[in-house]
Amino acid sequence: MRHGGITVTVIVPAHNEEEGLPATLESLARQTVPPDRVIVVDDGSTDRTGEVASGFGATVLRPPRNLGSKAKAQNYALPHCDTALVLAVDADTVLAPDYIERITPAFDDPQVVIAAGNVQTRHTRTVWERGRSVEYLFGFHWHRPIQNRANSPMVCSGCCSAFRRDVLVASGGFPERTIVEDMDYTWSRQIEGRKAVYVGAAMAWAADPETLTYLRKQVWRWMAGFCQNVRLHTGRLVTRKPLLAVWVLLALVEILTAPLWWAAPFVAAATTPASLPSTLAWWLSAELAFTIPPLAYAAHRRKLPLARVLLNIPCVYPTKVVNLYYAWKALIVELLLVPLGLSQGLTVYEKGRAPTPCAAG
Template sequence: MRRPEPRAHWALLALVLVFVLALLCLNGYVTHAGAEGTGQPVPDTAAPAAPTAVTGGAPVQRIAADGTVTTRGMPAKTIALTFDDGPDPAWTPAILDVLDRHRARATFFMLGAQINEHRDLVRRAHDEGHEIGSHTFTHVPAAHTAPWLLRAELSLTSNAIAAATGVRPVLMRPPYSSEPDAITGTDYDGLRHIADAGYLVVLADHDTDDWRRPGATAIARAATPARGAGAVVMLHDSGGDRSQTVAALDLLIPQLQREGYRFVTVSEALRLGSAPRATAGERWRGTAVRLAQRAGGWLAGAMTVLMVTAVALAAIRLAVQVWAARRHRRRIRGQQQVPRAHLGRVTVVVPAYNEAANIAETVRSLVGSDYPDLDVIVVDDGSTDGTADIVERLRLPRVHVIRQANAGKPAALNTGVRHAHGEVLILVDGDTVFAPDAVGRLIQPLRDPRVGAVSGNTKVANRGGLLGRWQHLEYVIGFNLDRRMFDIARCMPTVPGAIGAFRRAAIRDIGGVSDDTLAEDTDLTMAIIRAGWRVVYEPDAIAWTEAPATLRQLWRQRYRWCYGTMQAMWKHRRALAQRGAAGRLGRRGLSYLLLFQVLLPLSAPLVDVYGLYGLLFLPVGKAAAVWAGFTAVQVATAGYALYLDRERFGPLWSLPLQQILYRQLMYLVVVQSAVMALLGGRLRWQRMTRTGAATAHAEATARAVAPARATPYHAQVTARRLTSNHLPGPPNSRPERYPEDTMTGARWPVN
């Protein structure tokens, strides 16, 4: 029974990404990421003047709904010390210690975001008898903030204070405010909005400008009122180095206390009574916002670490790929100096299921190979489009057709292997077109008795349109960087089904082609390596294949590949703890696949969300520079791969557009595959609709490049022609018969 593919995980993924983006945006808003250097707003000189009742009044002001202004000042010999912008983990405790030492109380106008970060300091200040007022949530200028945003800032701060202290604030000081006579008409509009929210506005009699750090003595002098007068004194306990402010308090408070001054809170001085108790809803909302803010900060930090790690891994990967590619290229050049050898009869097995569009040219390209001793076996696996009939009508020599009931691609491959006569086998998909010299070049590494399989170089035939160009670049990069690196590291995880040569003894050792996974080529390759054979890459053995022409076809193909690769990785997981060739596959190949083809793609949606967060909260120039840098590295990498493969650089222009759609599609494939793997789902074979594009492209390309790439094969054959009996196997090869009981496979359902 096939389980249906899950669907709810897409909605869950979307909700998680929205939630993550919301947390990151909250963190960005709280920390004002990208707002460096904004400073104090420039006064609007064209705005009308504020009412005289405000500019000529006392510092504590109540503004009624009808615009009536009532102000009050401090009684004689009464000082209300006020501190803005806190709490701060370094300076707020120092100021509290000074106040406690001199038995003075003060009023702290705190930022809601800072309250959420340092709740213990707020509780300490409240428990020691100090008053907590609002200073907005993120220090926004009231006069230049939209009314709805200002209301939100005041509400968030009120809830933060309620969650920390259990009371609701009644006092509010606007950021960037000072003494009443400095209020402009624009400032007054902001004060009206604050008053509408139910707050008393607290300005200052003495603005000490302690943020300028003029010295402790100057700060104390600026805070001292006229003889016998009361005052509201503005100081700061956050926003920078406040050591001078702390020192000034130790000068100011004892001096004025000796003169009979008392230091109390604003509400105590004006007999306003105790602050109202906060409701349960206010405390709950404050706690929820605090948790969200803390989670957003943690998430932003974690995403930064993830991004740095991903960049570092990508840089290391690129460096290793380039080093391996250069070394592999030098090795291939050395091998090309050796004349190509005849390795006896070679049998090409072509499993075919509904391949009418390409099968004729596939077979023709194989028969037209310059290798002189070649048989072709086409195994028709229950096709319904006349695939076998097309091959038979060709009446080509050395081509044999075997018909069987639909049993699956592994079963078709095993059938072909059973009927093969040569000790060298080439397994080819039914939509692949070979270059004339591909067979001869592909089998040359098998001269080394340690080599059990060889990967050829697959190219995309239908390169028209963006989708075709993107797949072309992906193939070139994968074959010319990844496969060269795998070859050097001796951990090649996949010989592609499109073009691969195998020693019969290697396939015999592992019991034939398994149907345990959907990626039978990956499973086969990993099994061969674990059996002790080497698998290498031959870049000059070229074949063309037809890539998916639509996003739907691409999704289905890559979904099967990715899911099958995960199956193969799980099946061969014990290689991680083994020694020798199996250990190299496990610790190098499987680890690489797990990291770069599973884990990093699974994290890619979060990286995209983080990128959107950067666009919203980082300077546009900085975000653009980072994106341009990544793109430049990708273009350079693709360009180097094209250079290695002697391909034109024209498709490089489409690479930046890959980030818009293609990359997202690929990592969503990994997400879907991982979900299916975790749920234990089963996939049916997803067959791609063929158009014959590989045939048309290969004909033109082969005519153009074949004469320049190789001379006729017979001219390069060594004098001593090897027969199948001269092909040695590795020490662990077994001479027993090919096990017939392993030749059955799961059905290959009709699409």
């Protein structure tokens, strides 16, 4: 039964998603509370994306040219939405069958204008996917619930966020001024006094970068977008949403101090070579003490084998190196060079996955 009579339109922006799109559309077709309409924006695809979408009964919209970003593709579909809620779903994301059923009750509170669920990795085949799986388990079972209890989520994930349509339209649609529309919208509406909500029981699985090449593209977009939002919103965050400003400050402090933490064992060894084994043991113990308990809790919640989760911990460190490199690059480019007029910052939207091969025939 549809919760409170709330109606839902799903927007799926898709560029060359012939292979991955069916799983997304199948997950939408299996919803215990089916959406009223599914719109696929075939954004300049050169494969059979549009035909695949039509085969699943979706409404297919084709812009006259590639729009160049997810937000622009979503805005192209927005005038075709007349339901109470708009659910934005990435073309590589699979929703649990009860996702819509679990996300819609959040909007019983009239102040809630955006809500998103718990995102985990669809695949754990490569080092990068396994590292990301650890990050997601930690973030969505530790950071997000704390932020949600404090009524100040840092971001409602753009791969599966539900929006109150009238507010979305009145605010100008999906933000196009930064490279990460989900964080921009989450911060903007909270600054206005509206609510963003994390719904941990609503599950979604996203396809993450399989290779270093595409992980770098995705992380650079995320980090640059975060810093773009810091540049855009900091003043109003401090005065109108101070607790969210605290989370942002903690994230910046973590970026700035991470090199010191990573270098600590080697600095200690350089000054006192004999202390290297004990220093490394202390450092590793501290790392595991902060990492294992949240992961054990997450594994319990997700009913995952704990041993399998723990075996993925070493994979998170190569991912952390990539995160840290692009976080510092974003700080320099977006918070220093852009204000000085020496750079335009990141303006080109690039997907974090390689194009899927077209089917033969």
